[in-house]
Amino acid sequence: MDQYRDFAFIYDELMNEVDYDGWVRYIEDIIKDENAQVQNILELACGTGNLTIPLTKKNYDIAGIDISDEMLSVAREKAEKEGVELVLLQQDIAELDFDIINLDCVLCACDGFNYITYDDDLENVFAKTHELLKEEGIFIFDISSFYKLSTVLGNNTYGENREDVAYMWQNYFDDEENLVEMELAFFVKDEDGKFDRFEEVHQQRAYTEDEIVEMLEEAGFKNIKVYGDFKLESPKEDSQRIFFVCRK
Ligand SMILES: C[S@@+](CC[C@H](N)C(=O)[O-])C[C@H]1O[C@@H](n2cnc3c(N)ncnc32)[C@H](O)[C@@H]1O
Structure with a gap:
């Protein structure tokens, strides 16, 4: 069952409590804290453009990649409404194929890498990202x-x-593979007031901080920093969102 197919069209409605403006501010705080020179950004798993569009408005040059045509079509529609021009590519980031190099920054927000469930695939993404960044480029x-x-x-x-x-x-966590399978059933009201039902199964991999740091080192990244929950501080045991910042 495809992920982010029908879900794409209600994703923004269900994410309406996420503070994307705060997310953008946090990314800019990181860039400032790192004293990184960033003009262009490649955003992986950009979805419906919730960060891509505001970052474009802040004059960064961004290309976004996502595997879901439907998520990208929502991003395109929103960008058009807001008069923003976006470069969007439909691709599986596990087989990332991007031919512009010397990038200032590569970004991936809100679980994109949890959807990469095999070590080999995530290692490939990190290796390819390292290749695409300029010297001192920030990931x-x-x-x-x-x-x-x-x-x-x-x-x-x-x-x-x-x-x-x-x-x-409904979630099922497999503690041997460290995979959570999410069975989602949605009921969406149509024009006649009737509810249409659709289902998706999502799989996300739980990675430890150490696993990710090891993979980043293996790919050649340096100055790796790990932050928790939108602070520029180490994560706590119960932090739910872990940020990684590193340099080529
Ligand atoms: C939770 S959404 C986050 C979207 C966006 N970054 C945001 O902050 O709203 C996860 C996104 O990852 C994308 N995704 C999952 N697996 C992917 C893959 N292998 N290659 C590219 N995109 C992928 C999905 O299509 C979806 O748009």
């Missing part, structure tokens, strides 16, 4: 923490009943 990304995927989302079930959309979200 910024975040993942949902091992704690969040194994314990918070873990084997729990969530649901929400909104006016126009309702969903059931």
Whole structure:
């Protein structure tokens, strides 16, 4: 079952409580803290452009890549409405193929790398990113923490009943493979007031900080910093979002 197919068209509605402006500010704080010179950014797993569009408005030159045509079509529609020009490519980042090199920054936000479930694939993404960056180029990304995927989302079930959309979200955590399987069922109100049902199964990999740091070192990255929960400080045991910042 494809991920982010029908879900793409209600993704922004369900993410409406995420503070993307704060996310953009945090990314800019990191860039400032690192004293990095950033004009161009390649954004991996850019989705519906929730960071791509505001960062473009801040005059960064951005190209976004995502595997889901549907997420990209929503991004295109939003960009057009806001009069923003975006370069968007449909690609599996596990087989990243981008021919512009000497990039200032590569970015991946909000779980993009949790969707890369095999070590080999993530190692390939890191190696390719290293290749694409300029000397001293900066790589910024975040993942949902091992704690969040194994314990918070873990084997729990969530649901929400909104006016126009309702969903059931059942999780199963496999502690041998460190994979969480998310079974999502959505009910979306159509023009006649009836609810259409669709389902998606998502799989996310829980990575420890040490696993990621080891892979980054293997790919040749240096000055690796690990932050938790939108602070420029080390993560705590119960941090749910872990940020990695490193340089070529
Ligand atoms: C939770 S969404 C985050 C989207 C966006 N970064 C944001 O902050 O709203 C995860 C995104 O990862 C994308 N994705 C998952 N696996 C991918 C892959 N192998 N290659 C490229 N994109 C992928 C999905 O299509 C989806 O758009």
